[in-house]
Amino acid sequence: MSRTPNKREAKAYEAMEVLGLNRSFIKPILKELLKVYANEWDYIEAENYRLLADQAFEQQENIVKQESTSSPRRTRASTSGTDKGKKKIDYGNTRSAGTNPPKPVAIAAVSVRPLPAWVKLEEDPDDTPQTLPRTPVSEKVDTCEKPPTSETNLPKTPVAERLENRSARDDVDAVKSNGARIDRRGAGSPAKIDARTLQETLRQVTSSYTPSDTAEPSGSLPELSLPDEKTKSLENGDHKVEGNVDKLATVSTQATHIEVLEASIIDTVEGSKAEEPSVSEKGIASTSGPDSVLEEQLSHANGVAEEPQRQSPAIGGADVLSLLADSYSEDKDEPKVAGIAAPDPPAVQTSVKGQEDVELAEVREPHSVVKPPTEESQDQLLVSSNVAMAEEEPLELVLPEEDTEQLDLTESEVGPESGLRTADLIRPSFLVNKELLGTADGDAKVASGLIVLESTTPTGKRELSDPAETAQPKRVKFEETLASHSAVPSMGLNRRKLILSDSPSAEASPLADAEATPFADGLYEPVRPEGRATPGGMMDMASVASAAPNSGRPKRRLSSRNSNASGSGAAVPNGACATVSNIVREPEDLDDEEQVVRKKSAHSPFDISRGTESVKIPFVNEFSSDVISSSFKYIRVNTVFQDAYVNFSLARVGEEDSCGECTGDCLEATFPCACTRETGGVFAYTRDGSLKGEFLQYEMDRAQDEEKQIAFCASGWHCPIERSKNPNDPESCKGHVSRKFIKECWHKCGCSMGCGNRVVQRGITRKLQIFFTHEGKGWGLRTLEQLPAGAFVCEYVGEILTNMEQEERNNNAKADPTVTHTYPILLDGDWCSEKGLKDEEALCLDATFFGNAARFINHRCCDGNLVDVPVTIESPDRHYYHVAFFTSRAVKPMEELTWDYRIDFDDDTHPIEAFKCLCGSPFCRGASSSKKRKKRGRK
Numbered sequence: 001m002s003r004t005p006n007k008r009e010a011k012a013y014e015a016m017e018v019l020g021l022n023r024s025f026i027k028p029i030l031k032e033l034l035k036v037y038a039n040e041w042d043y044i045e046a047e048n049y050r051l052l053a054d055q056a057f058e059q060q061e062n063i064v065k066q067e068s069t070s071s072p073r074r075t076r077a078s079t080s081g082t083d084k085g086k087k088k089i090d091y092g093n094t095r096s097a098g099t100n101p102p103k104p105v106a107i108a109a110v111s112v113r114p115l116p117a118w119v120k121l122e123e124d125p126d127d128t129p130q131t132l133p134r135t136p137v138s139e140k141v142d143t144c145e146k147p148p149t150s151e152t153n154l155p156k157t158p159v160a161e162r163l164e165n166r167s168a169r170d171d172v173d174a175v176k177s178n179g180a181r182i183d184r185r186g187a188g189s190p191a192k193i194d195a196r197t198l199q200e201t202l203r204q205v206t207s208s209y210t211p212s213d214t215a216e217p218s219g220s221l222p223e224l225s226l227p228d229e230k231t232k233s234l235e236n237g238d239h240k241v242e243g244n245v246d247k248l249a250t251v252s253t254q255a256t257h258i259e260v261l262e263a264s265i266i267d268t269v270e271g272s273k274a275e276e277p278s279v280s281e282k283g284i285a286s287t288s289g290p291d292s293v294l295e296e297q298l299s300h301a302n303g304v305a306e307e308p309q310r311q312s313p314a315i316g317g318a319d320v321l322s323l324l325a326d327s328y329s330e331d332k333d334e335p336k337v338a339g340i341a342a343p344d345p346p347a348v349q350t351s352v353k354g355q356e357d358v359e360l361a362e363v364r365e366p367h368s369v370v371k372p373p374t375e376e377s378q379d380q381l382l383v384s385s386n387v388a389m390a391e392e393e394p395l396e397l398v399l400p401e402e403d404t405e406q407l408d409l410t411e412s413e414v415g416p417e418s419g420l421r422t423a424d425l426i427r428p429s430f431l432v433n434k435e436l437l438g439t440a441d442g443d444a445k446v447a448s449g450l451i452v453l454e455s456t457t458p459t460g461k462r463e464l465s466d467p468a469e470t471a472q473p474k475r476v477k478f479e480e481t482l483a484s485h486s487a488v489p490s491m492g493l494n495r496r497k498l499i500l501s502d503s504p505s506a507e508a509s510p511l512a513d514a515e516a517t518p519f520a521d522g523l524y525e526p527v528r529p530e531g532r533a534t535p536g537g538m539m540d541m542a543s544v545a546s547a548a549p550n551s552g553r554p555k556r557r558l559s560s561r562n563s564n565a566s567g568s569g570a571a572v573p574n575g576a577c578a579t580v581s582n583i584v585r586e587p588e589d590l591d592d593e594e595q596v597v598r599k600k601s602a603h604s605p606f607d608i609s610r611g612t613e614s615v616k617i618p619f620v621n622e623f624s625s626d627v628i629s630s631s632f633k634y635i636r637v638n639t640v641f642q643d644a645y646v647n648f649s650l651a652r653v654g655e656e657d658s659c660g661e662c663t664g665d666c667l668e669a670t671f672p673c674a675c676t677r678e679t680g681g682v683f684a685y686t687r688d689g690s691l692k693g694e695f696l697q698y699e700m701d702r703a704q705d706e707e708k709q710i711a712f713c714a715s716g717w718h719c720p721i722e723r724s725k726n727p728n729d730p731e732s733c734k735g736h737v738s739r740k741f742i743k744e745c746w747h748k749c750g751c752s753m754g755c756g757n758r759v760v761q762r763g764i765t766r767k768l769q770i771f772f773t774h775e776g777k778g779w780g781l782r783t784l785e786q787l788p789a790g791a792f793v794c795e796y797v798g799e800i801l802t803n804m805e806q807e808e809r810n811n812n813a814k815a816d817p818t819v820t821h822t823y824p825i826l827l828d829g830d831w832c833s834e835k836g837l838k839d840e841e842a843l844c845l846d847a848t849f850f851g852n853a854a855r856f857i858n859h860r861c862c863d864g865n866l867v868d869v870p871v872t873i874e875s876p877d878r879h880y881y882h883v884a885f886f887t888s889r890a891v892k893p894m895e896e897l898t899w900d901y902r903i904d905f906d907d908d909t910h911p912i913e914a915f916k917c918l919c920g921s922p923f924c925r926g927a928s929s930s931k932k933r934k935k936r937g938r939k
């Protein structure tokens, strides 16, 4: 007999029930969570039981995965086509009566790690947790809240306000009262309309803005009378459509600042009368429709920066497209605060492939100063066919009729010879600026331009404009295929992007260099990455490491200077970048094996952080079907692995390490607060959250000439590195780089989270993207927005390990080629001044298995665009600190973010072989050492 649940437990069940998760399914999960979070109910209850719901949904996904691997081979028909989106498995959903709940599978390892005995869960009344911890230890001590910088500086848009006001509870209530379908995505997540209905809805919405021949809706789909004018809501009889929007990515240049938005459409009513819109919904002023937004963009692109037209408030439920426009137009009025990312609306749950929700890629141009683009950039036409989101039926976005003139493609240009099909061009695209992408480093070779528009056929399938209708078709040339960029994620093979140009200047495109080889029809084959191919499967670091052609190379020294004992170069699978047609494939065109590969991803391509960061971090792979290994788990803050001693107790923070008397923003105070003690009485950050010039300069000088900062462990005891290598007979210290620290305000300080001396602790605010590099470096990180010099990008987050533990990992990796190479950073910035450092205090951060976006930052010899800066936040001890990455110079959108790992490629005493450096820097140390290797007769 089961015991009666206590009140809190009962409430948790109730909340989950609303999400369609029954008690028996939830019970073991709840139990496990309580165990992990030391019975801290506050965690479980926060954000409307989000943690619990997340775990439950994660389990469901695991069950699906288990089912799909244990069940016989799925046919293609079952993964695409008619039964798409149907679920056959019982997820413990209370609505699936009569089926037993499945056995819960193990919760992800990160969640079940027990709290070490020393962890004290202190309370700090000042800090209201805003984001749920993924792990109890570091989340509890970390003050990372939603970045308030821009919130404090910028007025909130009505959309942001509305979304904020609308609590998750409201959504759940709405779902409950309306009996809508339950979405699996997360607690508080509203029910989602099914994919087909949504697509149809959107098609109708978008059709209402198209010239004429709108398709008839399919008979089986609900009839939704959608607006033919911008200000009408999407409401009709029993159906009301409303949505949330979220910025997915940003592409900005001097001339344009474009945000790709994502919208979830929510069908709140199914078969019952639509509810009156809530007050907050009514309060939203609906302004221009999507056509206006795009017209705006286009007029901006033509040099006319007009104020969007305001119209009367929406009467009914929120039209998601109006919301987009609304947000856009409101934002335009706002002052732009340099260097601080605009606040995002509250997180929108990410779409998970195969589920019944669909997301829409939209484009808007927010609050940036818009300058007219160059003539050249207007001449460039970019066709992006990969903006459609993960669902197999892409959503369509129609541009204003007049812009059809911008592109006059002939059928032959989209015919089989070109590798394109009509279907490839019916997806939304976005504006990009040629200058920015054309001049960017690395694989940034995309020119800019305006977007293709297709007309809508009676069948609903939109096609290109009839060439006959166009007066003088422009000669359009495809320039680039695979090595292009996207600001939005897609699923593996289902992405491609082409540049079309009728401009003579296109002949001198950056593509027409040694890296790109022209082939049929002016198409350019992108650079084939170096390195041996891995089988077309998961991006597994181990297999990549073993497949990479670096055997026999000298080993790298386990440098006390920021030892990054990383693995070897990643190789791109064979044929991954053969021809355009090779990758211009619909999901249903993928063979079974590829389908399986795509489904293997344990990460959402829309946001690898799974909502833990305040911005989404998508990942894209334009080359192959590789996905990010499931052995990697995203964590937002450092997390103790096992033995590391990291004491964050408030009692240890003295007066000299906090500014209890301060209020608000310490940077505004007349005198610098106590927290500037480390930095000589000066704040290291500017008011817009960047690293001040002098600090940046110091770090860059240091990076250039580290030898000057080398210091040795105090005499009389042994260096922890040497101790970990050989505990019984350690050698003497080989030296460490002595670092200067930045100290941020923290819990004991009187200032607010908006204080300018809290930057790193707020977490990632920039638009970043993880992408598969074309050079063979594996995954990399790039920015989707312009970054000024000194901008905080991200922290290097990982497991906190003792040096001994790390050494063991290294040895395992060394001994067994199937074991993943490790990516540690040594926290030795103050070892030379610390005496008698114990083993459990000699720490490093390893992001191999648990880490954040920084874990994907690749190495670049000498001239990387990031510098790493040691920052102390919670701990007065400097044996534990944060490693924060700031830009060393301005970085353009789509540029890869890199830093110098400070590897000695010639050091063959290092336990782990250095990878073959493919950084491409003129100062590459790896390249020169490879010459030396050759001299030595090595490969």
Ligand SMILES: C[S@@+](CC[C@H](N)C(=O)[O-])C[C@H]1O[C@@H](n2cnc3c(N)ncnc32)[C@H](O)[C@@H]1O
Pocket: 541, 566, 567, 568, 569, 570, 776, 777, 778, 779, 780, 821, 823, 855, 856, 857, 858, 859, 860, 915, 916, 917, 918, 919
């Ligand atoms: C911290 S990880 C960076 C992310 C990694 N590229 C991935 O796919 O997961 C370090 C590993 O990336 C690869 N890598 C980083 N920089 C590289 C470079 N300049 N050339 C070749 N490989 C590189 C190496 O395999 C290295 O062990």
